[in-house]
Amino acid sequence: MTTTERPEVRSRMRHYITQRLIMKGDSSPLSDDDLLFTSGRLDSLDAVELIMSIETDYGINFSDIGFDLTRLDSISAIAGLVQQPSAEPA
Amino acid sequence: MSAESQLYDNAAARLRLKPSWRLIPQIDRDPKLVADVQQAHGRLLLCCAVGLLAMLFWQIGIDFSAAGLALACAYAPRYRRILIFLATLLLLCRNGFLIDHAFLGQLALNEGVADRIDQTSVSAAMLVVTFALFSGLLAMQGSGAIALRRPTLSLLLAFLALVVLTQASFMAGTPRVLLWSFLMTFQPYLWFLAYGLMDAAKERSPVWQHLSVFHPFWGATLTPFGKGLSYLRRFEAKTPEELAVTQLKGIKLAAWILVLAIGKICLDEIVHGQLRLPLFDDNLLQYLAGHPQPRLVGWASVVVFFVDDLLGMTVFGGVIVATARLAGFRLLRNTYRPMESATLAEFWNRYYFYYKELLVDHFFYPTFVRYFRGQRRLRMFFATFAAACVGNLLFHFIRDIHFVGEMGLWRAVVGEQSHAFYTFVLAISVGLSQMRRAPQPAQRGWLRGRLLPCLWVAGFFCLIHIFDAPLDREHSLWQRAEFLFYLLGVTT
Numbered sequence: 367m368t369t370t371e372r373p374e375v376r377s378r379m380r381h382y383i384t385q386r387l388i389m390k391g392d393s394s395p396l397s398d399d400d401l402l403f404t405s406g407r408l409d410s411l412d413a414v415e416l417i418m419s420i421e422t423d424y425g426i427n428f429s430d431i432g433f434d435l436t437r438l439d440s441i442s443a444i445a446g447l448v449q450q451p452s453a454e455p456a
Numbered sequence: 457m458s459a460e461s462q463l464y465d466n467a468a469a470r471l472r473l474k475p476s477w478r479l480i481p482q483i484d485r486d487p488k489l490v491a492d493v494q495q496a497h498g499r500l501l502l503c504c505a506v507g508l509l510a511m512l513f514w515q516i517g518i519d520f521s522a523a524g525l526a527l528a529c530a531y532a533p534r535y536r537r538i539l540i541f542l543a544t545l546l547l548l549c550r551n552g553f554l555i556d557h558a559f560l561g562q563l564a565l566n567e568g569v570a571d572r573i574d575q576t577s578v579s580a581a582m583l584v585v586t587f588a589l590f591s592g593l594l595a596m597q598g599s600g601a602i603a604l605r606r607p608t609l610s611l612l613l614a615f616l617a618l619v620v621l622t623q624a625s626f627m628a629g630t631p632r633v634l635l636w637s638f639l640m641t642f643q644p645y646l647w648f649l650a651y652g653l654m655d656a657a658k659e660r661s662p663v664w665q666h667l668s669v670f671h672p673f674w675g676a677t678l679t680p681f682g683k684g685l686s687y688l689r690r691f692e693a694k695t696p697e698e699l700a701v702t703q704l705k706g707i708k709l710a711a712w713i714l715v716l717a718i719g720k721i722c723l724d725e726i727v728h729g730q731l732r733l734p735l736f737d738d739n740l741l742q743y744l745a746g747h748p749q750p751r752l753v754g755w756a757s758v759v760v761f762f763v764d765d766l767l768g769m770t771v772f773g774g775v776i777v778a779t780a781r782l783a784g785f786r787l788l789r790n791t792y793r794p795m796e797s798a799t800l801a802e803f804w805n806r807y808y809f810y811y812k813e814l815l816v817d818h819f820f821y822p823t824f825v826r827y828f829r830g831q832r833r834l835r836m837f838f839a840t841f842a843a844a845c846v847g848n849l850l851f852h853f854i855r856d857i858h859f860v861g862e863m864g865l866w867r868a869v870v871g872e873q874s875h876a877f878y879t880f881v882l883a884i885s886v887g888l889s890q891m892r893r894a895p896q897p898a899q900r901g902w903l904r905g906r907l908l909p910c911l912w913v914a915g916f917f918c919l920i921h922i923f924d925a926p927l928d929r930e931h932s933l934w935q936r937a938e939f940l941f942y943l944l945g946v947t948t
Contacts, residue, residue: 401690409805410821414836417824429825429829432657433825435821
């Protein structure tokens with residue numbers, strides 16, 4: 367596991383989320399600050415897929431850091447979560 | 457794309473079925489109208505439209521008067537928080553703070569202390585105690601107290617422990633009445649407090665602001681429509697333009713709800729008035745009394761009950777969301793095209809959005825991030841089960857907690873059997889539906905990809921309702937199963 371640079375995290379997350387949106391028939395543009403869950407573009411099922419992806423790719427344990435969906439609600443928020451020291455694995 | 461699009465309507469987006477006309481025009485997308493509504497004359501026009509809608513709603517027995525309070529909150533952004541607090545307080549006062557006084561009065565009679573207890577004074581004292589407790593808990597959140605780290609779990613355990621305590625023999629008489637008074641004062645706000653404590657752990661806000669959205673004036677059940685303060689902030693209009701668009705969306709939704717409400721009245725009149733089809737509840741009771749209606753009539757009543765329930769839920773939630781939008785909160789709709797659901801999980805999402813969100817926020821996610829982290833499918837299934845079965849069952853048990861006072865704990869729990877079966881089947885089915893994922897309709901054609909899955913979903917929820925309605929403690933699981941067997945032709 368390595369600490370990924372923010373642009374790379376953003377790029378990977380944007381790709382991942384865009385793919386999920388396309389699967390759902392949503393091909394609208396996606397910016398880094400667009401709301402994903404509170405806007406209804408993604409649902410709870412997408413949230414769990416995203417959680418599992420972040421856990422696997424970045425070694426984050428959501429039960430340790432306290433789960434809060436708003437921290438996954440945009441690409442920027444996810445990048446911030448992945449980059450913050452408390453979220454990084456020891 | 458923004459919040460209003462409700463893009464869990466992805467199936468519709470795939471199909472690109474965009475009608476060339478609309479019964480309710482898309483007034484929120486008209487730039488001139490949006491600009492006008494930001495001016496004084498436009499606001500006056502909007503107020504008139506709200507007044508007209510409120511009058512029409514009143515004609516069909518629906519209270520839309522809170523929309524007036526909503527407009528007052530919307531047009532005074534500097535004082536919006538305090539106005540929301542006052543409006544909420546006003547409506548709670550009007551509704552007796554949602555305390556079941558009839559139940560408490562009967563309980564005092566049964567305990568033989570009715571002449572010794574002044575119910576009004578007790579209720580007032582319990583209100584003070586309860587809201588002081590809420591304030592203390594909200595202020596303490598974030599202090600690191602162990603019980604507040606998992607607020608929902610702590611709240612549920614504490615509430616249920618007190619319910620069990622009401623059954624103790626040493627509580628007979630005045631102590632039992634006082635404890636029930638506290639529980640019945642606390643109960644309408646339990647889930648609001650759970651959301652409030654979750655919010656307070658994330659960001660500091662004045663306690664009164666959290667309290668201002670405990671049963672906010674735009675409406676709610678035990679389920680918070682708009683969750684808590686932090687969720688509402690995300691949907692609050694920040695600029696005059698956003699406010700105008702949000703309010704126009706509120707008008708548009710209210711107009712659509714009016715159409716649906718009239719449609720529901722017409723349906724009921726035709727089906728139950730003209731065609732004399734019995735209500736589902738009557739049909740079940742007649743069967744149990746040994747006078748079954750013909751099977752065709754039974755099936756018709758099940759289907760009509762399902763449609764009526766969908767319309768009722770849409771109207772009920774729509775009025776609340778429209779009022780919140782008029783106040784400047786661009787909330788997502790509660791019920792959104794449920795008949796287009798191609799999976800059971802999707803139906804649940806579209807039928808009663810804020811209730812599903814409650815179960816997801818307080819049961820699904822906490823379970824999902826903690827258990828079976830190494831086993832992908834089991835983890836998903838277990839979390840779904842925790843929400844759809846355990847959470848669902850607990851929510852309804854607490855909602856109908858008066859049954860414990862009326863029937864005793866054991867009989868109330870046993871009486872939950874049919875609903876427990878309902879939640880169990882629902883949880884297993886939704887869990888499997890979540891694990892399967894929805895097939896891509898485009899690859900399977902309209903009939904196999906859309907129509908048949910939608911019919912299967914509607915049929916499933918039609919049938920499962922037999923174990924859920926009427927939601928009382930009188931009819932056993934076996935009695936309801938017998939009725940289903942009769943409809944299916946298994947028994948005569």
